[in-house]
Amino acid sequence: MALAAGLRLARVLLRPNAGPRGAAPGGLGARCFGSPRVLVEPGPAAGVAVVKLKSPPVNCLSLELLTELIISLEKLENDKTFRGIVLTSDCPGIFSAGLDLMEICGRNPAHYVEYWKAVQELWLRLYLSKLVLIAAINGVCPAGGCLIALSCDYRVLADNPKYCTGLNEVLLGIIAPFWFKDTLVNTIGQRAAERALQLGLLFSPAEALQVGIVDQVVPEDQVQSTALSVLAQWMAVPDHARQLSKNMMRKATVDRLVKQRDADIQNFVSFLSRDSVQKSLQAYLEKLKEKKA
Amino acid sequence: MALAAGLRLARVLLRPNAGPRGAAPGGLGARCFGSPRVLVEPGPAAGVAVVKLKSPPVNCLSLELLTELIISLEKLENDKTFRGIVLTSDCPGIFSAGLDLMEICGRNPAHYVEYWKAVQELWLRLYLSKLVLIAAINGVCPAGGCLIALSCDYRVLADNPKYCTGLNEVLLGIIAPFWFKDTLVNTIGQRAAERALQLGLLFSPAEALQVGIVDQVVPEDQVQSTALSVLAQWMAVPDHARQLSKNMMRKATVDRLVKQRDADIQNFVSFLSRDSVQKSLQAYLEKLKEKKA
Amino acid sequence: MALAAGLRLARVLLRPNAGPRGAAPGGLGARCFGSPRVLVEPGPAAGVAVVKLKSPPVNCLSLELLTELIISLEKLENDKTFRGIVLTSDCPGIFSAGLDLMEICGRNPAHYVEYWKAVQELWLRLYLSKLVLIAAINGVCPAGGCLIALSCDYRVLADNPKYCTGLNEVLLGIIAPFWFKDTLVNTIGQRAAERALQLGLLFSPAEALQVGIVDQVVPEDQVQSTALSVLAQWMAVPDHARQLSKNMMRKATVDRLVKQRDADIQNFVSFLSRDSVQKSLQAYLEKLKEKKA
Numbered sequence: 001m002a003l004a005a006g007l008r009l010a011r012v013l014l015r016p017n018a019g020p021r022g023a024a025p026g027g028l029g030a031r032c033f034g035s036p037r038v039l040v041e042p043g044p045a046a047g048v049a050v051v052k053l054k055s056p057p058v059n060c061l062s063l064e065l066l067t068e069l070i071i072s073l074e075k076l077e078n079d080k081t082f083r084g085i086v087l088t089s090d091c092p093g094i095f096s097a098g099l100d101l102m103e104i105c106g107r108n109p110a111h112y113v114e115y116w117k118a119v120q121e122l123w124l125r126l127y128l129s130k131l132v133l134i135a136a137i138n139g140v141c142p143a144g145g146c147l148i149a150l151s152c153d154y155r156v157l158a159d160n161p162k163y164c165t166g167l168n169e170v171l172l173g174i175i176a177p178f179w180f181k182d183t184l185v186n187t188i189g190q191r192a193a194e195r196a197l198q199l200g201l202l203f204s205p206a207e208a209l210q211v212g213i214v215d216q217v218v219p220e221d222q223v224q225s226t227a228l229s230v231l232a233q234w235m236a237v238p239d240h241a242r243q244l245s246k247n248m249m250r251k252a253t254v255d256r257l258v259k260q261r262d263a264d265i266q267n268f269v270s271f272l273s274r275d276s277v278q279k280s281l282q283a284y285l286e287k288l289k290e291k292k293a
Numbered sequence: 294m295a296l297a298a299g300l301r302l303a304r305v306l307l308r309p310n311a312g313p314r315g316a317a318p319g320g321l322g323a324r325c326f327g328s329p330r331v332l333v334e335p336g337p338a339a340g341v342a343v344v345k346l347k348s349p350p351v352n353c354l355s356l357e358l359l360t361e362l363i364i365s366l367e368k369l370e371n372d373k374t375f376r377g378i379v380l381t382s383d384c385p386g387i388f389s390a391g392l393d394l395m396e397i398c399g400r401n402p403a404h405y406v407e408y409w410k411a412v413q414e415l416w417l418r419l420y421l422s423k424l425v426l427i428a429a430i431n432g433v434c435p436a437g438g439c440l441i442a443l444s445c446d447y448r449v450l451a452d453n454p455k456y457c458t459g460l461n462e463v464l465l466g467i468i469a470p471f472w473f474k475d476t477l478v479n480t481i482g483q484r485a486a487e488r489a490l491q492l493g494l495l496f497s498p499a500e501a502l503q504v505g506i507v508d509q510v511v512p513e514d515q516v517q518s519t520a521l522s523v524l525a526q527w528m529a530v531p532d533h534a535r536q537l538s539k540n541m542m543r544k545a546t547v548d549r550l551v552k553q554r555d556a557d558i559q560n561f562v563s564f565l566s567r568d569s570v571q572k573s574l575q576a577y578l579e580k581l582k583e584k585k586a
Numbered sequence: 587m588a589l590a591a592g593l594r595l596a597r598v599l600l601r602p603n604a605g606p607r608g609a610a611p612g613g614l615g616a617r618c619f620g621s622p623r624v625l626v627e628p629g630p631a632a633g634v635a636v637v638k639l640k641s642p643p644v645n646c647l648s649l650e651l652l653t654e655l656i657i658s659l660e661k662l663e664n665d666k667t668f669r670g671i672v673l674t675s676d677c678p679g680i681f682s683a684g685l686d687l688m689e690i691c692g693r694n695p696a697h698y699v700e701y702w703k704a705v706q707e708l709w710l711r712l713y714l715s716k717l718v719l720i721a722a723i724n725g726v727c728p729a730g731g732c733l734i735a736l737s738c739d740y741r742v743l744a745d746n747p748k749y750c751t752g753l754n755e756v757l758l759g760i761i762a763p764f765w766f767k768d769t770l771v772n773t774i775g776q777r778a779a780e781r782a783l784q785l786g787l788l789f790s791p792a793e794a795l796q797v798g799i800v801d802q803v804v805p806e807d808q809v810q811s812t813a814l815s816v817l818a819q820w821m822a823v824p825d826h827a828r829q830l831s832k833n834m835m836r837k838a839t840v841d842r843l844v845k846q847r848d849a850d851i852q853n854f855v856s857f858l859s860r861d862s863v864q865k866s867l868q869a870y871l872e873k874l875k876e877k878k879a
Contacts, residue, residue, distance in 0.1 A: 153491070170831050171827075185483075187483075187484050188484070190771075191772060191774070193835065194835045194836075195801075198828050198832055199819065237463055237492060237493060238464070238466045244468045245463050248469075248471060249483070249486065249490065249491070276826075446780075447781075478776075479776045479777060482776075527785065530756055530757065531759045533862075534755075539780075539784055542779065543780075
């Protein structure tokens with residue numbers, strides 16, 4: 001239970017940032033739910049927060065970012081004054097680059113276990129969140145970034161041809177776990193998911209809308225405002241009945257992971273521990289470094 | 294087994310309406326399958342009946358209407374001269390308003406049990422009917438009305454912008470049971486159902502066609518004739534093979550309810566017995582009364 | 587285990603056709619994987635084979651054709667130099683007419699068992715093949731022909747209004763088994779499959795593209811070249827990760843049959859052994875003979 005310990009520790013460390021309980025929702029108090037890598041800003045309406053990923057340059061899902069995001073979501077869920085979130089990026093041009101290859105390459109198995117538990121926990125928390133979650137995708141959104149967006153209730157994508165999205169893990173020689181796959185199938189259906197996963201397709205905004213991996217494509221400067229309007233529409237529905245409906249739609253998918261969480265971790269760790277996989281990741285990282293240099 | 298008893302009683306009470314067995318199919322004899330709230334008229338072709346819901350003003354699914362509809366369907370199924378039905382409304386501008394709130398508000402648990410059993414039985418009978426069922430949706434069609442249409446084999450909707458359809462239960466603070474959800478998912482897919490159920494979407498004819506909750510939208514005066522043409526197309530297929538194919542497609546969904554029918558009733562009754570739910574229904578009913586006054 | 591024995595025998599019989607192992611892939615050596623009814627030609631690129639069904643006049647899936655196709659696929663799978671296949675027809679105007687009615691009409695139960703085992707084995711081999719399979723559908727493609735195409739990874743159909751495709755078994759008074767149904771549902775979704783199976787729909791190229799039963803429709807003279815281009819795209823993905831993704835998407839469907847293979851055979855044989863079914867097939871065969879005469 002290294003992760004549980006890690007999360008407890010992180011919670012303690014982050015607690016000093018917390019403002020006084022009972023501060024006005026949507027006011028300054030909202031910031032107290034944030035952390036260095038996860039900004040939480042008050043939305044324009046009561047009960048709304050705008051959560052911005054801020055881990056430059058590309059919002060890689062490092063263990064730190066995952067942990068902070070999980071904690072911020074947990075705090076927002078537990079504070080009854082919040083009912084809905086717009087989830088977006090503070091890094092220009094990118095929503096999130098997905099899993100952090102530095103976390104899954106050249107580390108030891110214990111680290112892989114801890115990391116994968118955090119990825120699982122983030123998904124579990126997002127996919128069945130009681131809050132309404134609207135993704136305002138204001139940049140490139142591959143792999144784990146796409147998973148985060150898919151786990152929200154609705155996706156608004158900026159209309160920029162560079163901002164493609166999809167589960168492209170296969171191109172790195174790794175594969176999305178079954179619950180990434182389930183989340184995609186639930187969104188775009190079996191056949192489209194079959195093609196997308198095997199080819200590692202990254203959809204342009206027009207293609208993304210067509211296949212249904214996003215719900216709406218709007219001009220880049222209207223992504224957040226559109227997401228806030230959509231959120232207002234979802235928040236017009238009685239919370240309790242909406243939450244039960246969401247649960248009814250998504251619980252079976254979540255239960256599949258919950259029932260085999262440890263096996264899923266073992267799979268992931270043993271897959272990552274293969275020489276061929278590590279070499280393939282290493283080669284990819286080298287290429288990235290060359291690009292930067 | 295209050296419902297079983299109730300249905301037996303109803304059958305006895307309704308029996309005097311029945312004409313002589315063996316009357317010509319599609320002729321006057323067809324009427325004998327009807328009842329005060331469920332008209333059964335001979336169709337223009339052999340083996341066809343047009344079943345019209347007639348419980349003014351809005352075809353609320355009262356226990357009486359449910360019972361009569363179940364019995365009419367049972368009779369038509371058991372009479373081998375019938376192979377297909379067009380199901381439509383005799384009330385201008387409305388197909389059915391859905392579940393009767395008077396049956397689920399301010400009554401005792403025993404009544405809720407009896408009522409819910411009848412709703413279950415209607416769905417079970419419709420969804421796996423050996424007959425071809427074509428819904429001719431000639432009016433507004435929300436909630437339980439939509440469920441009836443979804444349980445048919447094909448849906449023709451009148452092209453009137455007022456005639457919207459969908460499972461909008463969530464807006465009343467109640468939720469569709471899992472088998473309503475399954476029926477919707479089977480028709481429009483997981484993602485569209487997820488949005489529709491959580492937002493309580495009522496689709497206009499154009500939207501309904503787009504999302505696939507209906508199969509065809511035609512001018513209002515052609516709904517019944519189109520439904521009859523579609524029925525003829527379905528009836529051109531050998532009955533036995535078609536029925537087996539239908540069973541193959543739908544049986545798993547039906548089995549999910551059959552295996553937990555009692556638990557589903559308990560869920561429904563305990564949900565309805567909550568103060569918050571009763572208050573929410575009460576408030577809605579008051580609003581309806583004010584509108585009428 | 588009549589089939590297993592049959593296949594073993596067939597392998598021995600076919601072995602003399604086999605060329606020397608280790609012949610250049612994509613060169614003359616590719617032919618050694620072929621057989622009288624299944625041509626295996628080298629593709630234009632390394633690792634590619636073009637497999638052509640050649641059982642005139644209409645590529646009926648006789649036990650011989652099934653057996654030869656299974657063996658050719660097995661050989662190609664086991665030869666690591668092959669990574670992808672274009673599957674097409676050598677018979678003008680027809681991809682495959684589907685199951686061979688001569689095999690399921692007027693024969694004894696032991697023969698039905700052997701035949702059905704071969705149909706199962708072909709599907710199991712195609713649906714989870716490690717190779718990339720692209721169907722180049724250059725002709726009419728009903729019933730079992732459609733199943734073969736659906737079991738590939740991608741379908742390119744020639745744009746000829748006569749070249750329709752679908753699972754139309756119901757029109758002959760027989761029904762597609764559950765795994766034909768599952769394969770169709772995985773491709774076009776529950777609702778479209780429900781209609782298609784019950785009505786025995788054969789889709790024209792435009793309809794086929796619309797409903798998603800094929801992925802692309804191209805001019806007739808470009809079917810094979812397009813299929814080869816698509817194959818190159820699929821082969822650009824690392825094999826191992828792509829195969830694992832395919833397995834993740836399709837294994838549950840395959841397992842459903844594997845777990846009840848014998849029961850499925852029993853169902854098929856007992857269904858075929860009914861007088862009504864045999865009469866219906868007989869009548870259909872008579873009609874076909876009259877047409878030819």
